[in-house]
Amino acid sequence: MVRFPRFLEPVQGERPIWYGRLSAKCVLGSLFAFFIILLLAVLLGVILTIGPAIALFLIIIDLIILIRALVRVSSTEYFISNYRVFVRYGIIRREIYEVRHEWISNYTIRQGFMDRLLNRGDLVIGTPGHYKGYVEMKCVSNPITLKDLLKNVLQKYRR
Numbered sequence: 786m787v788r789f790p791r792f793l794e795p796v797q798g799e800r801p802i803w804y805g806r807l808s809a810k811c812v813l814g815s816l817f818a819f820f821i822i823l824l825l826a827v828l829l830g831v832i833l834t835i836g837p838a839i840a841l842f843l844i845i846i847d848l849i850i851l852i853r854a855l856v857r858v859s860s861t862e863y864f865i866s867n868y869r870v871f872v873r874y875g876i877i878r879r880e881i882y883e884v885r886h887e888w889i890s891n892y893t894i895r896q897g898f899m900d901r902l903l904n905r906g907d908l909v910i911g912t913p914g915h916y917k918g919y920v921e922m923k924c925v926s927n928p929i930t931l932k933d934l935l936k937n938v939l940q941k942y943r944r
Contacts, residue, residue: 790862799868807861810903811924815854822847863922882920886942894928
């Protein structure tokens with residue numbers, strides 16, 4: 786069951802079609818760094834016995850990296866309905882975009898090599914004259930499928 790994002794009031798006749806978040810695949814680099822730094826802290830603290838202070842410092846940095854990655858995933862929401870597209874980023878510095886379907890002129894997908902391997906990417910929605918000219922759904926899973934879904938929604942809307 787698709788749901789409405791928090792703090793978003795539905796307009797009359799609006800039906801949710803798709804709800805998503807930033808893909809957890811986007812924080813794989815942070816998680817990799819987390820385990821490398823944790824391993825380094827253990828090795829430096831146990832094998833080289835350089836002191837618990839440096840190991841503790843590395844573990845604190847490690848926890849900051851992990852918390853930042855988790856907050857990034859949990860604070861990003863994407864939503865498509867039969868009436869609009871909604872994008873929300875951030876907790877402290879928040880960005881919220883609400884794009885009605887009549888404002889959408891085009892949509893493209895951005896995928897690098899690693900993005901294609903991990904089946905993730907950015908869906909960029911063109912909105913000339915609104916916001917900065919585009920709105921991004923950063924790092925979504927299955928971006929091709931999402932683009933096709935948006936295409937079908939816009940075709941139904943424009944009929």
